[in-house]
Amino acid sequence: MKAALDIRDLSVDYHTRAGRLHALRNVDLLVPDGEVVGLVGESGCGKSTLISAVLRLLAENAEVPGGEIVLDGTDLLSLSDAEMRLRRGRDVSVVFQDPMTGLNPVLTIGRQMIDIQHREALSRAARRERAVDMLARVRIPDPASRMDSYPHELSGGMRQRVAIAMALMMNPKLLIADEPTTALDATLEVQIIELLQELQGEIGCAILFISHHLGVIAELCQRVVVMYAGSAVEEGGVRDIFHAPAHPYTKALLDCDPGRIRERRQTLPSIPGSLPDLTAPPPGCIFADRCTKADAGCGATQPPRIDTAPGHWATCHFAEAMR
Numbered sequence: 106m107k108a109a110l111d112i113r114d115l116s117v118d119y120h121t122r123a124g125r126l127h128a129l130r131n132v133d134l135l136v137p138d139g140e141v142v143g144l145v146g147e148s149g150c151g152k153s154t155l156i157s158a159v160l161r162l163l164a165e166n167a168e169v170p171g172g173e174i175v176l177d178g179t180d181l182l183s184l185s186d187a188e189m190r191l192r193r194g195r196d197v198s199v200v201f202q203d204p205m206t207g208l209n210p211v212l213t214i215g216r217q218m219i220d221i222q223h224r225e226a227l228s229r230a231a232r233r234e235r236a237v238d239m240l241a242r243v244r245i246p247d248p249a250s251r252m253d254s255y256p257h258e259l260s261g262g263m264r265q266r267v268a269i270a271m272a273l274m275m276n277p278k279l280l281i282a283d284e285p286t287t288a289l290d291a292t293l294e295v296q297i298i299e300l301l302q303e304l305q306g307e308i309g310c311a312i313l314f315i316s317h318h319l320g321v322i323a324e325l326c327q328r329v330v331v332m333y334a335g336s337a338v339e340e341g342g343v344r345d346i347f348h349a350p351a352h353p354y355t356k357a358l359l360d361c362d363p364g365r366i367r368e369r370r371q372t373l374p375s376i377p378g379s380l381p382d383l384t385a386p387p388p389g390c391i392f393a394d395r396c397t398k399a400d401a402g403c404g405a406t407q408p409p410r411i412d413t414a415p416g417h418w419a420t421c422h423f424a425e426a427m428r
């Protein structure tokens with residue numbers, strides 16, 4: 106399987122007053138070429154750290170003790186800052202929950218969409234044409250006249266479309282969509298999901314889609330990665346994950362969210378207990394404390410990564426028995 110993004114054994118620590126906080130521990134995550142992969146996990150599981158690591162925009166107190174972030178065949182961690190700057194926006198781009206994060210409030214949409222192409226050997230007229238074309242592709246009505254609008258002149262849903270257009274302008278290999286529909290109402294959310302589905306078919310870039318909304322993940326994604334407390338605990342095809350979860354954490358999320366496919370949820374359902382202290386993680390399974398299946402060995406020994414089906418794995422001592 107050719108990968109747009111292949112994260113291998115990635116760890117990220119933060120230096121804090123309380124000591125070294127292990128925000129990501131030995132994370133594996135694969136986004137195959139042209140596929141949409143969903144990333145789920147409760148707040149604090151390390152999603153933002155993972156995105157920042159891929160963009161090489163980690164906080165100053167972060168350290169990467171090991172791992173690889175292979176984007177289209179190149180380990181991003183081996184690049185110089187200047188090389189990485191060239192790739193950001195071109196090979197990998199991001200759409201955030203709040204579209205204003207990626208838009209400049211004091212510049213017109215057209216100016217921003219033309220400026221982002223500054224490295225292309227194209228005339229200004231050609232850049233403008235490409236920008237209008239991209240606005241049309243994200244179904245902005247009357248795109249040529251929208252070029253003169255400022256972001257605040259658009260509705261929230263239209264702004265998110267513009268942010269998606271900006272992110273796709275340079276034909277990235279990978280689009281990271283960080284809860285892009287969470288701030289929108291239900292109707293707009295459906296529209297943006299449908300748009301992403303259509304664009305993905307047309308443009309074919311891979312998407313890493315981060316969401317708390319399991320129903321949206323089920324609808325949009327081909328594969329799912331489940332994260333818990335800095336670890337990727339399960340990865341597999343969307344049907345496998347939803348119908349035959351192999352990790353007790355995934356199963357707990359699904360069990361306490363029976364309306365998961367239809368119901369709209371801003372937050373993941375809560376399961377009893379709280380996240381472990383990441384400055385002093387347990388020697389064994391990171392989920393053992395909250396796990397209904399755990400026995401004495403779980404807290405003491407790290408679970409191996411167990412393949413339960415082709416392309417489906419979980420890090421649990423009981424992964425086989427779960428199915």
Ligand SMILES: Nc1ncnc2c1ncn2[C@@H]1O[C@H](COP(=O)(O)OP(=O)(O)OP(=O)(O)O)[C@@H](O)[C@H]1O
Binds near residue numbers: 120148152383
């Ligand atoms: N700059 C930092 N310094 C110290 N600790 C940090 C820093 N950034 C994040 N953390 C810690 O790292 C862990 C992972 O945080 P991260 O923000 O990546 O999680 P998240 O899943 O994105 O959560 P949320 O959805 O709430 O943003 C948390 O325990 C958090 O407190």
